Amino acid sequence: MQTEEILASSEYKYGFSTEIETERFPLGLNEEVIRELSRKKKEPDFLLQFRLKAYRKWLTMKEPSWAHLRIPPIDFQKICYYSAPKIKQKLESLDQVDPELRKTFERLGVPIDEQKRLTNVAVDVVFDSISLGTTFQKTLQEAGVVLCSMSEAVEKYPELIERYLGSVVPIGDNFFSALNSAVFSEGSFVYVPKGVRSPMELSTYFRINDKVSGQFERTLILAEEDSYVSYLEGCTAPSYDTNQLHAAVVELVALDRAEIKYSTVQNWYAGDPKTGLGGIWNFVTKRGRCQGVSSKISWTQVEAGAAITWKYPSCLLQGDGSIGEFYSVALTTGHMQADTGTKMIHLGKNTRSTIVSKGISADVSSNSYRGLVKIAPQAEGSRNYTQCDSMLIQDQCSANTFPYIEVGNATSQVEHEASTSKMSEEQLFYLQSRGIEKEQAVHMILSGFCKDVIREMPLEFAVEAQKLLALKLEHSVG
Amino acid sequence: MLEIVNLVVAKEGRVILKGVDLRIGSGEIHAMMGPNGAGKSTLAKILAGDASYEVLEGDILLQGQSLMGLEPEERAHLGLFLGFQYPVEIPGISNTQFLLAALNAKRAFQGKDPLEEEAFSLLLQEKMYNVQVKEEFRHRNINEGFSGGEKKRNEILQMAVLEPLVAILDETDSGLDIDAMKIVAAGVNQFMTADKSLLLITHYQRLLSYIHPHMVHVLVDGRIVRTGDASLAMELEERGYDELLCVKDGVCN
Numbered sequence: 001m002q003t004e005e006i007l008a009s010s011e012y013k014y015g016f017s018t019e020i021e022t023e024r025f026p027l028g029l030n031e032e033v034i035r036e037l038s039r040k041k042k043e044p045d046f047l048l049q050f051r052l053k054a055y056r057k058w059l060t061m062k063e064p065s066w067a068h069l070r071i072p073p074i075d076f077q078k079i080c081y082y083s084a085p086k087i088k089q090k091l092e093s094l095d096q097v098d099p100e101l102r103k104t105f106e107r108l109g110v111p112i113d114e115q116k117r118l119t120n121v122a123v124d125v126v127f128d129s130i131s132l133g134t135t136f137q138k139t140l141q142e143a144g145v146v147l148c149s150m151s152e153a154v155e156k157y158p159e160l161i162e163r164y165l166g167s168v169v170p171i172g173d174n175f176f177s178a179l180n181s182a183v184f185s186e187g188s189f190v191y192v193p194k195g196v197r198s199p200m201e202l203s204t205y206f207r208i209n210d211k212v213s214g215q216f217e218r219t220l221i222l223a224e225e226d227s228y229v230s231y232l233e234g235c236t237a238p239s240y241d242t243n244q245l246h247a248a249v250v251e252l253v254a255l256d257r258a259e260i261k262y263s264t265v266q267n268w269y270a271g272d273p274k275t276g277l278g279g280i281w282n283f284v285t286k287r288g289r290c291q292g293v294s295s296k297i298s299w300t301q302v303e304a305g306a307a308i309t310w311k312y313p314s315c316l317l318q319g320d321g322s323i324g325e326f327y328s329v330a331l332t333t334g335h336m337q338a339d340t341g342t343k344m345i346h347l348g349k350n351t352r353s354t355i356v357s358k359g360i361s362a363d364v365s366s367n368s369y370r371g372l373v374k375i376a377p378q379a380e381g382s383r384n385y386t387q388c389d390s391m392l393i394q395d396q397c398s399a400n401t402f403p404y405i406e407v408g409n410a411t412s413q414v415e416h417e418a419s420t421s422k423m424s425e426e427q428l429f430y431l432q433s434r435g436i437e438k439e440q441a442v443h444m445i446l447s448g449f450c451k452d453v454i455r456e457m458p459l460e461f462a463v464e465a466q467k468l469l470a471l472k473l474e475h476s477v478g
Numbered sequence: 479m480l481e482i483v484n485l486v487v488a489k490e491g492r493v494i495l496k497g498v499d500l501r502i503g504s505g506e507i508h509a510m511m512g513p514n515g516a517g518k519s520t521l522a523k524i525l526a527g528d529a530s531y532e533v534l535e536g537d538i539l540l541q542g543q544s545l546m547g548l549e550p551e552e553r554a555h556l557g558l559f560l561g562f563q564y565p566v567e568i569p570g571i572s573n574t575q576f577l578l579a580a581l582n583a584k585r586a587f588q589g590k591d592p593l594e595e596e597a598f599s600l601l602l603q604e605k606m607y608n609v610q611v612k613e614e615f616r617h618r619n620i621n622e623g624f625s626g627g628e629k630k631r632n633e634i635l636q637m638a639v640l641e642p643l644v645a646i647l648d649e650t651d652s653g654l655d656i657d658a659m660k661i662v663a664a665g666v667n668q669f670m671t672a673d674k675s676l677l678l679i680t681h682y683q684r685l686l687s688y689i690h691p692h693m694v695h696v697l698v699d700g701r702i703v704r705t706g707d708a709s710l711a712m713e714l715e716e717r718g719y720d721e722l723l724c725v726k727d728g729v730c731n
Contacts, residue, residue, distance in 0.1 A: 424566065429523075430568070433554055433560050434577075435580045437551050437583065438551070440579065451570040
């Protein structure tokens, strides 16, 4: 393959934008904007109060500066806090979606037409600030599983929202979660009743289209006793030369023996690979509470985009015998910066956690793993296993590992393994000398390195995730 | 079969090979010997197409076709094989997966249909039996956690599966105990037929007790300074490079 072809094929193929009439708030943030947002969404008073409380808290907070990131100053008054494609009437089904929008999602590989839908995956589609609708509603309804937009959930299940919103990630948890709590406009809500195994994978596809909009989605997943659900989110954005802010909050609650598997394939626009201009700033707070005994929450993420990623999907292991898992591949190329990892907070007895983190950095990017394993004094007999591997491609990029370990009792065990390697010319030469083409060789080395993480992904997405990683790296190798 | 003409090779501005000529015919085994730093491994890697070296002059021909400018995988497709002195570890990819990909790449080049996993499994079983490697080699990741000897035997297994026309084995004997060496030698001897060629790069004579070369070359400081039959290897073993080549005084007999 010629160099030009490789470059062309590795360009960000989701970088187009959609011409569509939108309704949008003026730029900037104040109490009136929040009241207007809440009014527009016809929210109950408790939610308006939640937002205002968060806003006031946010005003007193400062952006975190401890991460290994160079973050340019963000002007929060130059961001639009509500932007939505104009929809004349409420849609009865996704088939009524504007053809222009429908085309957008076809190009993204998320067909929302009835005939072409991904089999066995129910998708909620979010475009800028609003949800366009959810596929496979009927199948889900029959099982009693709820997958809907946050707005719809506020309308239909206000008591659940009031009880659980902010229960895992408190309003004042951090600067970005406070901002999100004040201004979130959309997101997904999942509810799995007692004893139910969700009949299919649930998924949300997020698309930022607007140039000046921030995206602040809010996701809440509740898994009742003895239930199981697997949820996947995907995200892309057009290539603009300005930055867009994405500050999401995801909260998961698992009751007794419930299991939630949450997977992410993050492919936001990462900015121009040569100049670093543009790209999404991705500041995300994700946390799960293993509230019940023997409950389990598992995070799997493939982070392959965004100019800046600041993200630590975490588990509060409250219930005795509960299990937390974090499997991550973070890839940085061009001028990307990522500071990502997890927190495993062991509170219950005999709780277990596993962390497998694979960082790949290329070009002039910077990639850090930051992780906290904390075992409380009462969490007797707990165990953690952490494995952190970094792979460097070329020699101008950097990889860092910041593990924090606090163990509060003598009956617990913590294991930490770390390695740094270079995807060497030697490895490539070895495979090539056996007749394997360079491109396939890169693909093989990468998938070998990420195998422990990719195999945790739902089957439908594992192949996609691997392809994405290989595509992203093609022009960085050799 | 393999012809090297006045090969001059540099790395990072330093000239390592200073004009090497070599011709290996079908059915022939040649041994390349020489002290450390003579350029033996460079020769092996440059033949296989290692791009970190620069060819300043000369040509390499395989069956009359120049290999200059060809990628390593293209050379492999044409029938070249390099057994590495230090095979690298590649985590997460099983030997089976790797060998099937390699074999099918070659078959695609030859215009043959890819081998299915089942058929390949049988082929692999036969080859593994022939070169006496353990069943577990199949599932283990490429060279990961292999001992030195296991890595070398894995190279021989790869050679047996890929069936090249010309094999270059770079110090395949180093790090092997006597039993392992016998097994490797048996594998090599099995590989050798009238239509194949072999270049054995070795520091010591001992492998040559099991694999009998038609010709022995001595490489010193980037040049072939002596060429002879198998007895040259014996002579080297007895007298050492220095004495044989009078390198110390700079006067050669």
